[in-house]
Amino acid sequence: MHVTTLSLRDFRNYQRLDLQLSPGITLLYGPNAAGKTSVLEALYYLATTRSPRITADRELVRWEAEGEAGVTPFARVAAEVQRLAGRVRLEVIVQRRADEDGQLTNTSTRIVRIEKRPARALDLVGQLRVVLFTPADLTLVDGPPAERRRYLDITLSQIDPHYVRTLAHYQKLVQQRNSLLRSWRERRRPPRAVDDELAYWDQELSAAGGYVLAERLRAVAELNQIAGPLFCAISGGETPLTVTYQPSLELGGLADSGGLAARIGQALRATRREELARGQTLIGPHRDDLAFTVGTVNLGRYGSRGQQRSVTLALKLGEAALMRQRSGDTPVLLLDDLLSELDAERRAHMLEVIQRPGQQTLLTATDLADFSPEFLAASTRLRVEGGRVYPS
Amino acid sequence: MTSRSDNNLIVEPVARLIEEFGKLPGIGPKTASRLTFFLLRAEEEQSRALAEAIQAMREQVTLCTRCFNITVGEICPVCASPTRDQTKICVVEEPLDVLAIERTGAYRGLYHVLHGHIAPLEGTYREDLKIDELLARVRGEPVDEVILATNPNTEGEATAFLLLKDLAPLGVRVTRLSRGLPTGGDLEWADPDTLGSALEGRREL
Ligand SMILES: [Zn+2]
Numbered sequence: 308m309h310v311t312t313l314s315l316r317d318f319r320n321y322q323r324l325d326l327q328l329s330p331g332i333t334l335l336y337g338p339n340a341a342g343k344t345s346v347l348e349a350l351y352y353l354a355t356t357r358s359p360r361i362t363a364d365r366e367l368v369r370w371e372a373e374g375e376a377g378v379t380p381f382a383r384v385a386a387e388v389q390r391l392a393g394r395v396r397l398e399v400i401v402q403r404r405a406d407e408d409g410q411l412t413n414t415s416t417r418i419v420r421i422e423k424r425p426a427r428a429l430d431l432v433g434q435l436r437v438v439l440f441t442p443a444d445l446t447l448v449d450g451p452p453a454e455r456r457r458y459l460d461i462t463l464s465q466i467d468p469h470y471v472r473t474l475a476h477y478q479k480l481v482q483q484r485n486s487l488l489r490s491w492r493e494r495r496r497p498p499r500a501v502d503d504e505l506a507y508w509d510q511e512l513s514a515a516g517g518y519v520l521a522e523r524l525r526a527v528a529e530l531n532q533i534a535g536p537l538f539c540a541i542s543g544g545e546t547p548l549t550v551t552y553q554p555s556l557e558l559g560g561l562a563d564s565g566g567l568a569a570r571i572g573q574a575l576r577a578t579r580r581e582e583l584a585r586g587q588t589l590i591g592p593h594r595d596d597l598a599f600t601v602g603t604v605n606l607g608r609y610g611s612r613g614q615q616r617s618v619t620l621a622l623k624l625g626e627a628a629l630m631r632q633r634s635g636d637t638p639v640l641l642l643d644d645l646l647s648e649l650d651a652e653r654r655a656h657m658l659e660v661i662q663r664p665g666q667q668t669l670l671t672a673t674d675l676a677d678f679s680p681e682f683l684a685a686s687t688r689l690r691v692e693g694g695r696v697y698p699s
Numbered sequence: 700m701t702s703r704s705d706n707n708l709i710v711e712p713v714a715r716l717i718e719e720f721g722k723l724p725g726i727g728p729k730t731a732s733r734l735t736f737f738l739l740r741a742e743e744e745q746s747r748a749l750a751e752a753i754q755a756m757r758e759q760v761t762l763c764t765r766c767f768n769i770t771v772g773e774i775c776p777v778c779a780s781p782t783r784d785q786t787k788i789c790v791v792e793e794p795l796d797v798l799a800i801e802r803t804g805a806y807r808g809l810y811h812v813l814h815g816h817i818a819p820l821e822g823t824y825r826e827d828l829k830i831d832e833l834l835a836r837v838r839g840e841p842v843d844e845v846i847l848a849t850n851p852n853t854e855g856e857a858t859a860f861l862l863l864k865d866l867a868p869l870g871v872r873v874t875r876l877s878r879g880l881p882t883g884g885d886l887e888w889a890d891p892d893t894l895g896s897a898l899e900g901r902r903e904l
Contacts, residue, residue: 407727479853486819496824504825507817507860511853 308390308436308636309667310350316383317372319345320694328669330389332661332686334678335671341691343671347439347641349384350669353397354437354639355461356419356428364401365415379403379411388435391636396422397434429471436465436638438627440620440645447622448607448615452596459523459597462626466633470522477515477592484508484588492586501583509575512591517568519592520554524562526629527552527597533632534625538601541656542617546602550622555594613650620653624660642670646677658682713739765836767812767829769794777810784808789846790833790862792816792855796848803895808846811836816854817861825861833862837869844872846901851876863904874901 315324320342335343344360352358358367372380381402388395398420404412419426421434446454464471487504490496530550538548556574561567574590575582582589599606599618606614630638640661646654661668662685671691675683690697709717713735720731738746762768763775766788770776777783777797787808791797797810813828837845845866849855859875866873877900889897 407725408729476853483818483820483853483857486822487824490819490824496826500825503864504861506864507857510860511856 308388308639310386310435310639311389311394312387313346313349314383314385315345315349317369317380318349318367318382318384319369321345322369322372322694324696326689326696328667329687330665330667332667332682333669334675334683334686334688335669335691335696336673336675336688337691339673342694342696343691344643346691346696347643347669347671350386350435350639350641351437351439353384353386353399353431354435354465356399356417356431359439359441363413363415364417365403365413367401368403368415374403379405386435391634395434396420397431398423399431429475430468432471433465433468436630436634436636437641438623438630438638439641439643440623441643442645442648444619444623445615448599448610448618452594455597456593456595458622458626459526462629463522463526465638466630467522470519473515473518477512477519480508480512480515481588481591481593484512485586488582488588489586491583498583501579505575505579509572512588513568513572513575516571516591517564517566520558520567520571520595521562521564523592523595524552529629529632530622530625533628534621537624537628538617538621541620541653542614543652544601548606548618548621549600551598551600553596553598555592556590616649617653620649620657624656627660637665637667640666640668640670642668644671644673646670646672647674762812766810767814767832768797768810782807786841786843787846788833788836788840788842788844789848791848792850792858799889799891799894800848800898803891803898805895805898808844813849813858816849817857818854828858830862830865834865834869837866837871842871844874846898847873847875847904848898859904873904875904876901 309330310328311330313324313326313328315321318324320340324346326346335346337343348358348360352367358364368380368382372382374380379402381400383398383400385396385398388397400418400420402416402418404414404416406412417428419428419431421430447458460470460474464474484505487508491498491501527550534550535547539545556571558567558570561570571591578589588594599610601610601614604610606618610618627638627640630636642657642661646657649657660666661670662682672678675688678686688699690699716735716738717728717731720726720734721728723731726734738749759771760769761772763770763778764773765778766775768775768777784807787806788811789800789806789808790811790813791800792813792815794812797812800806800810811829811833813830813833815823815828817823817825817828833845836842845862847859847862849858849862863873876894876897
């Protein structure tokens, strides 16, 4: 798939931007803080309804943006996407909220439209599929487990509409259940009929958790087929990368959603005493992790910087390949200042992938000298400066 | 904006009313002072009528001692009516849900208002709802069917699940509204036709 047009209004430092994008490689270059990354961020936001770099949506609205009479400032991101399944128009508006005195608050509201019709944010996920590479991706290997769960969740959410809904439901259930456990732990309520009160949450958590777990296991199995050999090619070594799903409960070899749901149910009952003592849901997909090993070496703990970089690249390229394999459609690659981080060997692999026919890639760079004349000739170059984009 | 220093300039009775208005949902300090100064300028009669209406509402409106719907007096009109089917109790989350079901015209039984739903995240637990009161009614009244009409969302389902567990040992028939209702929605917003057919298509649990 590829994005044919992107239009921004009061998004980050762009007052207005209307870009026609080519289906191949687009190179956005210019000084730091010029707005290169914001273009990638806008596309990532349309694909996942989240920004990769902030937590509060209101920060997406340009600071100097002025509202109109009676309308608070808002940012608009819209794109037209050409997919195998046809063309689709996507739009998100993030509007800052004001209190009754007209003062802007720290909150915002969001309006999502697909083909000009109002839609829920969850319906937007998967319409446009992207894989983002940023220099911060190394935390995927050496960061906390949440980073690795997020990697799987964002990949699966873009492929499977049922996954994104089930995951959202699951996370809400964990919060409800934790509040219930905490009410007993903090002795705000007598621990009478604990099993009865937990029964509903246990049942729902098991069902949703079983699905999430089964889909993650399936994705990891597929990733091993793809990213394992990719890692050899990237690192020039012989031993493939092995990705292992590390569940927070014993799975007993189960892989189907129903069986896993029953397994989670049993494990919840077995952990009851400890959960009551800790006031937290201790098992389930929200506590799981991934391990990356080559041979017998755990790269998260013992890998060199170079090896960790190779793992990240193999995982990201694996993510793109997995999306292509499942849907038949190639995701858009967003490469933020990445090539400068890679050595010659890894850069060659990256360039090979992005030069494949039918692969749309947007990449940012500060220095054109990083690129060969052939690469520059094959790409559309756009100079970005001070929130404006100039063709070059 | 009224800040503390402003309040020092405003005489105490006025500041007090601004403060009280400001505690109401959806009313900030600016609206609170606007309302107060409006009343200050208006005919005295207007303030008196408002004060009396609030006081009367507080003094006269109570919860029905049987079904816990809002009413005037001890027992609500539904509970007091000899023509209502005394063998059926429809359990709802809020008084507004009773109105929604009455509007369908499809139900002639009694009600029981829980005053909330199970939502630990919001700090609402079993004991915060009128659940024990419901169980006492099922034990003491000639009830043969309890219809669980809690909302078709996670919290409503959690509440229905717990009620079913409590009601099952009492040997009463327990039913749930059919899934015609939009999931995640609220009963009070469902249109009368949809709600009516959800009631008629209720299923045994
Ligand atoms: Zn009553």
